[in-house]
Amino acid sequence: xxxxxxxVDAIRSPMAKGKPxxxxxxxxxxxxxxxxxxxxxVIAELVRRNDIDPxxxxxxxxxxxxxxxxxTGPVGRWAWLAAGMPESVPSVTVHRACGxxxxxxxxxxxxxxxxxxxxxxxxxxxxxxxxPMFTARMGQDPFGPGVNDRYQPGLVSQGISxxxxxxxxxxxxxxLDEFSARSHSLAHGADFTxxxxxxxxxxxxxxxxxxxxxxxxxVEQLSALKPSFESADMGQRFPExxxxxxxxxxxxxxxxxxxxxxxxxxxxxxxxxxxxxxRFHAFGLASDDPITMLSAPIPATTKALQRAxxxxxxxxxxxxxxAFAPVPLAWAQHFAADTAKLNPRGGAIALGHPLGAxxxxxxxxxxxxxxNSGGRFGLQSMCEAGGMANxxxxxxx
Numbered sequence: 001x002x003x004x005x006x007x008v009d010a011i012r013s014p015m016a017k018g019k020p021x022x023x024x025x026x027x028x029x030x031x032x033x034x035x036x037x038x039x040x041x042v043i044a045e046l047v048r049r050n051d052i053d054p055x056x057x058x059x060x061x062x063x064x065x066x067x068x069x070x071x072t073g074p075v076g077r078w079a080w081l082a083a084g085m086p087e088s089v090p091s092v093t094v095h096r097a098c099g100x101x102x103x104x105x106x107x108x109x110x111x112x113x114x115x116x117x118x119x120x121x122x123x124x125x126x127x128x129x130x131x132p133m134f135t136a137r138m139g140q141d142p143f144g145p146g147v148n149d150r151y152q153p154g155l156v157s158q159g160i161s162x163x164x165x166x167x168x169x170x171x172x173x174x175x176l177d178e179f180s181a182r183s184h185s186l187a188h189g190a191d192f193t194x195x196x197x198x199x200x201x202x203x204x205x206x207x208x209x210x211x212x213x214x215x216x217x218x219v220e221q222l223s224a225l226k227p228s229f230e231s232a233d234m235g236q237r238f239p240e241x242x243x244x245x246x247x248x249x250x251x252x253x254x255x256x257x258x259x260x261x262x263x264x265x266x267x268x269x270x271x272x273x274x275x276x277x278x279r280f281h282a283f284g285l286a287s288d289d290p291i292t293m294l295s296a297p298i299p300a301t302t303k304a305l306q307r308a309x310x311x312x313x314x315x316x317x318x319x320x321x322x323a324f325a326p327v328p329l330a331w332a333q334h335f336a337a338d339t340a341k342l343n344p345r346g347g348a349i350a351l352g353h354p355l356g357a358x359x360x361x362x363x364x365x366x367x368x369x370x371x372n373s374g375g376r377f378g379l380q381s382m383c384e385a386g387g388m389a390n391x392x393x394x395x396x397x
Contacts, residue, residue: 011049
């Protein structure tokens with residue numbers, strides 16, 4: 001008998017600016033919330049609103065990128081215990097760079113399909129204000145001599161990779177800024193209420209809305225920003241970057257956030273009287289050149305579509321993470337995709353990119369958008385450090 005992995009529920013915290021706070025009065029809205037507490041509050045609400053017996057959860061799979069400091073070790077385990085849940089439920093933490101919690105959801109679904117799980121929670125968290133990006137490196141070389149020798153004269157930052165994608169797909173600065181202003185406009189016009197759960201800070205403040213969206217953003221304002229990664233050395237190494245295009249305005253925002261999904265075997269959900277909202281339909285993983293780095297959503301999407309026996313036109317919603325504006329635009333150009341279906345509620349440029357949480361955040365938003373529009377299939381893909389990418393197709397039920 002075949003088993004189907006379904007999403008019963010998906011929720012997230014508000015997206016807050018990834019800005020540090022030392023006294024609780026400055027910084028982003030969630031900067032004084034420990035990441036364990038942040039994810040713990042989301043998990044507690046997921047269990048409460050679905051009225052499930054938490055002891056029946058087989059595993060908690062949590063995505064987190066900077067697994068250091070307050071995010072060290074099995075952050076999902078600590079979040080589960082912080083939520084007051086049974087000690088008998090285990091957890092594992094996943095690191096697939098920016099796609100960590102999308103991979104958590106994929107692993108959860110695959111475990112259900114394989115019969116390893118009946119009920120599993122997939123989640124993600126990142127507090128970029130409390131554990132800043134690259135903290136885990138601590139000034140060390142993460143690549144080692146073999147990789148450094150192979151990619152002489154050296155690997156590059158994601159910002160340079162974004163410049164390369166923009167240049168190779170002939171995406172000019174105006175197109176990037178137009179897409180970025182669109183992200184803020186669409187996010188401002190979207191109703192995220194059904195997917196957001198309020199977070200209570202240690203100071204008693206209740207945060208219930210995203211603080212990252214700037215609805216007044218215009219192309220003219222974005223065009224005045226200076227390129228963030230312009231470098232004479234890199235210009236000599238990559239002469240195709242004739243014009244520097246990537247700015248803070250057409251890049252994702254640093255953010256604090258958490259998200260969690262309740263994933264089950266379909267028969268289990270029905271037996272518990274819970275409504276399956278979507279079914280996992282297909283998965284794809286791919287890697288590309290680690291110098292270009294951000295282009296792997298293209299081959300990952302190709303794999304997922306082939307496995308699902310679907311064409312791009314049969315997908316009703318495309319959720320391609322806005323790490324940088326060239327990523328979704330190059331993806332859309334490659335597939336000749338309908339841009340009206342691309343991130344129709346905005347993306348990480350407006351909402352922020354809390355690294356380990358973004359995969360489940362995007363899937364939460366995509367699920368709610370499909371239900372709102374009546375669409376059937378949604379496809380999500382994330383570019384990831386090292387030139388990797390996940391792609392997942394879900395089917396609304």
